[in-house]
Amino acid sequence: MASKEEVEAACMPLFLGIGLDETVAKNATKNPKFAKTLEEVIHEAGAASGCPKAKGNLLYAVASKYPANALCHRPMLLGYIMCEHMKSNAQLDGAFEYLRRVGTTEVDKKALEEAAGVGVVVTPDQIKAAVAEEVEGSKEKLLAERYRVNMNVLLGAVTRKLKWADGALVRSTLESAVEALLGPKTEADLAPPEPKKKTKAPPAPQQPAAAAAAAAAAPAKEDKAAEAQTAEPAAAAPPDDPYSFLPKPEVNNGVHTTVNFSDGRIMRIANSPEALSAHLDRTGGKVMTRFPPEPNGYLHIGHAKAMFVDFGMARHYGGQCYLRYDDTNPEAEKLEYIQHIEEIVSWMGWQPWKITYSSDYFQALYDLAVQLIKSGHAYVCHQSKEEIEASREKREPSPWRDRPIEESLRLFDDMRRGLVEEGKATLRMKMDHKNENYNMFDLIAYRIKFTPHPHAGDKWCIYPSYDYTHCLVDSLEDITHSLCTLEFETRRASYYWLLEVLGLYKPVVWEYSRLNITYNVMSKRKLNKLVMGGYVNGWDDPRLLTLAGLRRRGVPSTSINAFCRDIGITRNENIIALHRLEHHVRSELDATSPRTLAVLRPLKVVITNMPADHFEEVEARTFPGREGSEAYKVPLTRVVYIEATDFRLKDEKDYYGLAPGKSVMLRYAYPITCTSFRQDPATGQVVELEATYDPDHYKAGRKPPKGVLNWVSQPAPGQEPPTFEARLYDTLFKSEDPGALEAWLEDLNPDSLLKLSGCVMTPRLAAAKVGDRFQFERLGYFAVDPESTPGSLVFNRTVTLKESKPVSLKK
Numbered sequence: 180m181a182s183k184e185e186v187e188a189a190c191m192p193l194f195l196g197i198g199l200d201e202t203v204a205k206n207a208t209k210n211p212k213f214a215k216t217l218e219e220v221i222h223e224a225g226a227a228s229g230c231p232k233a234k235g236n237l238l239y240a241v242a243s244k245y246p247a248n249a250l251c252h253r254p255m256l257l258g259y260i261m262c263e264h265m266k267s268n269a270q271l272d273g274a275f276e277y278l279r280r281v282g283t284t285e286v287d288k289k290a291l292e293e294a295a296g297v298g299v300v301v302t303p304d305q306i307k308a309a310v311a312e313e314v315e316g317s318k319e320k321l322l323a324e325r326y327r328v329n330m331n332v333l334l335g336a337v338t339r340k341l342k343w344a345d346g347a348l349v350r351s352t353l354e355s356a357v358e359a360l361l362g363p364k365t366e367a368d369l370a371p372p373e374p375k376k377k378t379k380a381p382p383a384p385q386q387p388a389a390a391a392a393a394a395a396a397a398p399a400k401e402d403k404a405a406e407a408q409t410a411e412p413a414a415a416a417p418p419d420d421p422y423s424f425l426p427k428p429e430v431n432n433g434v435h436t437t438v439n440f441s442d443g444r445i446m447r448i449a450n451s452p453e454a455l456s457a458h459l460d461r462t463g464g465k466v467m468t469r470f471p472p473e474p475n476g477y478l479h480i481g482h483a484k485a486m487f488v489d490f491g492m493a494r495h496y497g498g499q500c501y502l503r504y505d506d507t508n509p510e511a512e513k514l515e516y517i518q519h520i521e522e523i524v525s526w527m528g529w530q531p532w533k534i535t536y537s538s539d540y541f542q543a544l545y546d547l548a549v550q551l552i553k554s555g556h557a558y559v560c561h562q563s564k565e566e567i568e569a570s571r572e573k574r575e576p577s578p579w580r581d582r583p584i585e586e587s588l589r590l591f592d593d594m595r596r597g598l599v600e601e602g603k604a605t606l607r608m609k610m611d612h613k614n615e616n617y618n619m620f621d622l623i624a625y626r627i628k629f630t631p632h633p634h635a636g637d638k639w640c641i642y643p644s645y646d647y648t649h650c651l652v653d654s655l656e657d658i659t660h661s662l663c664t665l666e667f668e669t670r671r672a673s674y675y676w677l678l679e680v681l682g683l684y685k686p687v688v689w690e691y692s693r694l695n696i697t698y699n700v701m702s703k704r705k706l707n708k709l710v711m712g713g714y715v716n717g718w719d720d721p722r723l724l725t726l727a728g729l730r731r732r733g734v735p736s737t738s739i740n741a742f743c744r745d746i747g748i749t750r751n752e753n754i755i756a757l758h759r760l761e762h763h764v765r766s767e768l769d770a771t772s773p774r775t776l777a778v779l780r781p782l783k784v785v786i787t788n789m790p791a792d793h794f795e796e797v798e799a800r801t802f803p804g805r806e807g808s809e810a811y812k813v814p815l816t817r818v819v820y821i822e823a824t825d826f827r828l829k830d831e832k833d834y835y836g837l838a839p840g841k842s843v844m845l846r847y848a849y850p851i852t853c854t855s856f857r858q859d860p861a862t863g864q865v866v867e868l869e870a871t872y873d874p875d876h877y878k879a880g881r882k883p884p885k886g887v888l889n890w891v892s893q894p895a896p897g898q899e900p901p902t903f904e905a906r907l908y909d910t911l912f913k914s915e916d917p918g919a920l921e922a923w924l925e926d927l928n929p930d931s932l933l934k935l936s937g938c939v940m941t942p943r944l945a946a947a948k949v950g951d952r953f954q955f956e957r958l959g960y961f962a963v964d965p966e967s968t969p970g971s972l973v974f975n976r977t978v979t980l981k982e983s984k985p986v987s988l989k990k
Contacts, residue, residue: 190214193221198232199239206754207239209919217242224257234260240271243752246279247616247669248439252286259297269342270295272750282437284445296343306344306352309337314356325361330354421748422492428464428659431455431687438672438679441613448675450685458657458684466498467659470524470531471649473505474516474633477718478523479725480739480760481664481694481701487743488662488691490529501656502531506538507648509632517633519718523726527736537648538635540655544643545595547651547681548606548624552587556680557624559590560607571620576612580621594627597640601627608647610676618673622646650674654683661686664693665750694746695754698910699724700918714927715911721975722911722931732908733952733962733977738767754916761978768952768960768977773801776813776846777940777955777974778891779905781820786851788871789817792896799847813941815848819892820900820939822957826853826865835886837868843886846956850876850884889957891939901945903972906964907933938974947972954980 187208194204194217208214220242221227226234237260245253256274259265265274277294278286292298313336314321321328330353337349426433432455438446450458470489472482493500502524506512524531551557560577562570570577591606593599606625614620624647631637650673653661661674668690678685695701700709706723709715718725721732729739742763746755776799795815802808821837830838837843842852851870859866876883891900909931917926944953952962959980964973 190218193218193227196229197221197226197235197238198230199235203239206916206919209916213242220245220253220257223254224261226261230261233266234263237265237268237271240268244271244275244750246275248282248437248672249278251283252278252281255286259295264292264297265295267343267346270297280434280437282439282445284437299343301341301344303348303352306337306341306349307356309340309344310349310352310356313337314353314360318360321357321360326357326364330357333357420495421744422495425492425660425689426687428462428466429459431458431659431685435685435688436671436675438619438676439614440611440619441615442611446676446679448679448685454684462657462659465659466493466496467500467657468493468498468662469501469503469653469656469658470529471501471503471505471537472520473508473511474513474520475508475511476516476703476707477519477725477727479701479703479706479723480696480729483527483726483739484694484743484746485662485664486524486527486529487740488748490524490531491743492660492662493532494529498659499532500529501658502534503652503656504534504536504538504634505645505649506536506632506634507643507645509628509630509642512633514633519727523730526730527726528740535656536634537643537652538632540648540652541635541639541643543655544648544651545641548591548643548647549588550681551608551624551677552584552591552606554680555584556609557587557606558582558609559587559594560605560621561603562605563602567623570612571617574613574620577607577621580607580609580612591625594625594641595639597629599627601629603627606641608673608677610673614672616669616672618646618670619676622673646670646673647677650677651681651683653686654678657684658686661688663688663690665690665752666693690750691748692750692752694743695916695918696724696760697754697757697915698912698917699757700912700923702918705918705923708924712924714924721906722908731962731965732975733768733960734764735767735771735952738763741767757910758982761982764978765960765980768954772952772954772960773809774799774803774954774956775801775941775944776889776891777903777938777944777958777961778820778822778889779907779935779938779955779958780823781891781937781939782823782826782865782868784819784821784851784868784870784890786817786819786872787854787869791817793817794896797848811943813847813943814892814894815845816893816896818896819845819890821845821868821888821890823865825888826856826868828856828865837870837886837888841886842884843888844883845872845890846887848890849873889955891941894942900939901942901970902936903938903940903945903974905935905938905961905974905976907935907976909933940972945972952977 187205190208191204194207195201199207207217217239220238224230224238226238230238238257241253241257241260245256256265256278259274260271265271274291274295277291281287313333317328317333334350334353337353338344338346341349432450432452434447434449436448438448440446468489470486472478472485490500492498502521504517504520506517521534548557558577558580559582560567560579562577562579567577587606590599590604594604594606604627605623607621608624610621611619612621623644625641625643627640628642629640632639632642650661671688674688675685693701700706701724706718706725709723710718710720715723719727719731721728726739730736739760742760745759745763793816796812797815798810799813800808800810825836825843827834827836827838830841835843837851837853839853839856842850844850849872851872853868853870855869856865857867858864873881894900910928911931912923912926913928914920914926917923920926947953947963949963949965949967952960954960955974957980958976960977961974962977964975967973
């Protein structure tokens with residue numbers, strides 16, 4: 180097997196030749212299986228010598244999303260692309276959906292072209308008319324909010340009317356129409372929003388991210404002189420329906436999928452009118468979804484996306500969503516994980532309709548297994564795991580595949596009663612051992628485990644597999660939409676096969692892309708390795724994108740939901756940039772976190788023209804520049820502390836900190852001028868400054884210095900300020916996609932956590948409690964860590980005030 184370096188060397192010229200960006204091409208080579216598929220697609224399309232970028236992107240989409248059950252038709256589809264009869268991703272998605280339905284059967288080219296919009300010409304005049312209609316309908320809003328209106332909402336409305344229109348032309352036409360209405364952007368349009376009175380918006384129960392959207396504010400803008408005043412958040416435009424592409428429960432009687440057998444048989448699976456009618460009677464026609472985590476670890480941000488999809492869809496349509504524990508493997512599951520999941524689902528703002536366990540249905544699942552054996556669709560097998568894998572590679576049947584039904588029934592009962600040794604027998608579904616889809620290769624339905632179950636106790640010693648359980652419990656709970664990530668797409672055939680042979684109601688199955696974020700790993704196996712191997716400090720380590728880690732770091736759950744809404748629900752496999760998540764976090768923290776003064780690396784400054792017993796209080800604001808902001812008092816004495824990084828021995832152009840002979844403004848207080856400094860003789864490090872202040876600055880109306888510094892003084896003459904520990908976080912990994920690396924643990928960033936002790940704060944901040952969030956002016960957003968104790972606070976920096984460089988570029 181070729182190494183990753185060999186794959187990259189062989190494939191990069193080919194991938195770059197079809198116009199892929201270098202980063203996209205390189206990432207494609209990191210997955211050998213995908214790289215091989217993309218290479219095959221390029222050769223099938225006759226594009227090995229290169230092609231325009233637009234076609235190359237479509238070839239990449241074919242390699243990513245082409246339905247596995249219709250591979251025989253792929254060359255035909257590539258022909259449509261290369262002769263430019265299909266020129267957009269929307270057309271490809273329509274074609275994929277049609278081909279997924281027909282599988283290996285003969286393609287009706289007219290139906291395919293109709294599904295993909297081939298030959299449909301949307302003229303510039305049609306686009307112009309649709310844009311004009313949308314702009315006219317939003318005219319009042321546009322005139323009121325001008326260029327602050329969310330243009331993507333208008334763009335989405337137009338593209339839904341003109342499904343096959345050229346997206347770039349629609350966007351440019353819309354931008355021209357808006358500019359014709361509003362005129363060119365003015366300075367006011369480009370400036371941050373004006374401060375305005377905060378009004379509490381009514382709750383929007385159908386929008387799981389509404390709280391985040393309503394709290395989102397323009398990020399605080401800080402120049403090198405001082406931080407600008409923060410504007411009050413403006414109301415967000417209502418989002419589109421992110422679930423509109425999914426069928427409604429009442430039309431769930433189309434063909435869900437076709438299962439192709441190795442002998443040429445095709446099983447077209449759909450609900451009968453009677454089954455659908457009975458289902459609708461039981462549910463009242465409501466949308467029914469489920470969030471089904473396995474309680475074998477802590478939830479991460481990928482589960483937040485799944486919650487947004489599952490709970491969000493049910494809430495949006497007034498339906499109901501189960502929290503269902505997929506607890507079929509007692510060896511990996513713990514009560515700790517079960518309790519964590521329920522707690523974190525609540526923290527994310529979701530309320531399950533019911534909390535259930537797959538183990539609640541163990542008796543029903545066992546009864547269905549007996550029915551499966553009696554109908555000739557299951558048998559007891561004695562092959563070991565290794566023997567099953569070997570026979571799968573050779574597509575050879577199990578020696579016990581055709582054992583008599585009565586014998587399998589007797590043996591299965593022996594397994595249930597604990598009369599068969601662990602590992603000596605399994606119950607396997609009699610599917611299609613020669614099928615190209617390995618998920619149709621007589622999957623295991625039951626295995627023996629003499630392990631007590633954390634929920635069911637010691638009643639059972641046989642446990643159903645995921646492949647057997649998941650679809651059956653979906654059906655038993657009358658789920659309308661079984662939503663899961665793309666790696667489960669190949670399991671569609673086995674999911675529907677089992678429901679079909681048992682004559683049960685069938686939900687709609689739809690797969691969406693996993694959430695992958697740069698500089699992080701999302702695999703539960705890798706997260707478990709990091710935690711159990713001691714590479715991080717537990718499941719709630721703030722460097723991890725576990726939800727417990729994000730919560731501990733100070734990330735609001737509503738900003739996570741806003742991020743999930745922003746990235747959307749698509750089938751496009753990609754890696755989302757970390758800064759997109761941080762943008763939503765900053766937006767909410769900017770709107771909700773009171774400002775305060777603190778110093779992380781204290782440098783002592785003695786104000787020599789201030790009496791030794793001087794004490795006064797200056798007035799600061801929790802939200803400077805915001806109407807109704809609370810005022811609070813900050814003590815000022817002869818000794819103050821500034822950031823050590825705000826002093827240099829030599830002044831420079833565009834440097835706004837302190838230097839010998841230079842003046843700066845202490846935030847909320849007075850200008851000070853550095854008159855002298857003292858260095859450690861051994862290290863040369865500056866350890867103390869002397870300065871003078873200008874007490875008549877305001878009375879005299881003198882122009883303030885450009886530089887504005889955060890500071891903390893002694894709360895009373897001779898009394899040192901309270902101290903705390905600050906924990907500053909960087910990305911856990913150095914590479915954008917560490918999960919694609921073979922030696923991924925070697926990519927850990929040694930500077931991912933910096934602990935600073937002896938940081939100083941104002942007395943007011945010393946009263947903070949665990950979970951409280953603040954903006955330390957000029958330093959970032961911080962939250963009180965659970966390890967804090969009275970008199971010994973620990974603050975985690977949630978995010979910096981503005982986006983920082985990726986770790987790979989910092990050095």
